[in-house]
């Protein structure tokens with residue numbers, strides 16, 4: 001339109017037309033230039049925003065995916081894995097701190113325990129384990145206590161500490177050591193137990209030369225029954241079934257009446273029982289039955305130690321030969337008979353030889369090489385009770401000086 005107008009005006013006065021043409025042309029060009037420019041700017045802005053949006057929508061997810069991939073790769077490096085593990089443990093410890101209020105275990109300050117043990121005085125040491133040192137101490141409210149101070153430099157001890165705390169914080173039983181308190185301050189980890197005046201079973205079965213420590217038959221049977229009762233309770237607890245997995249005579253503590261208390265739950269594991277899938281472990285794929293039978297085997301070794309006095313930590317030859325005995329002798333009675341000569345001689349000829357033999361049979365039953373042949377803890381407890389009752393009667397009758405034949409009181413022990 002502008003050009004045709006200019007053409008028309010050119011036909012008139014040339015000079016005027018020429019001037020007019022120049023002025024009008026300038027204005028029109030300016031007009032045209034501005035609208036073109038603004039159009040160009042709008043178009044430019046619009047297209048750049050669209051390109052930028054498209055770029056973002058495509059590239060950002062890829063970038064975050066790559067970042068996640070990179071993180072995953074980094075997690076595979078040992079350093080990162082251990083860092084994450086530590087972070088996870090710290091989270092666990094923190095959550096323990098919170099859940100402490102839900103447990104009945106009181107938290108004790110490090111200063112309090114330091115004072116009670118006289119700054120962890122060497123004279124107060126009552127035991128040294130693989131995981132720490134145990135001190136005897138007097139506490140104003142808790143009377144005599146045993147304070148276990150875990151070694152500081154072992155990372156895996158953190159897990160053991162948590163395990164003991166979580167298990168003993170929940171479980172209360174006549175045959176499980178009572179946990180009275182705990183301390184968790186910076187790098188210090190301490191556990192406070194009720195003090196057991198008769199120490200551990202291992203020291204009673206293997207006294208140092210010259211020490212007058214003798215465990216009578218009725219006490220041994222009572223100890224065996226108590227351990228089996230505690231384990232049976234753990235294995236068949238209503239809601240929180242548990243396997244111990246670290247049984248030995250040194251983790252059986254004895255109170256002033258020689259009642260056994262199972263301790264050392266650092267390796268214990270929770271079990272989950274389902275109606276269709278059987279029993280499995282809460283934190284792993286392991287078969288629960290195998291581990292239950294592992295506890296039964298460890299109890300069997302402990303029963304053998306109780307009756308023969310052979311120390312499994314020193315006399316591995318005796319315990320290694322057991323499996324051979326099962327291969328050579330095809331039935332349980334034959335194995336028991338083969339082991340009879342190893343029975344502690346001080347236990348024989350006291351009027352309980354029949355019970356001693358049954359006890360030996362129960363032990364052999366528990367250590368059978370095939371786990372599915374071993375009895376359950378409920379059965380072991382029942383069998384030991386069948387030995388305990390006549391022993392108890394015999395002791396009571398002897399104490400009261402009655403002239404009753406104890407054999408009348410013996411219940412018929414089932415053939416095992």
Ligand SMILES: Nc1ncnc2c1ncn2[C@@H]1O[C@H](COP(=O)(O)OP(=O)(O)OP(=O)(O)O)[C@@H](O)[C@H]1O
Pocket residue numbers: 126127128129130131132133134146148177193194195196197199200250251253263264
């Ligand atoms: N509550 C307690 N009362 C009396 N003595 C205890 C008590 N707790 C532990 N002891 C003594 O301290 C010893 C060491 O105990 P601790 O539990 O540290 O070691 P452990 O049973 O050898 O196991 P580990 O070596 O795996 O730590 C025990 O064998 C026992 O003699």
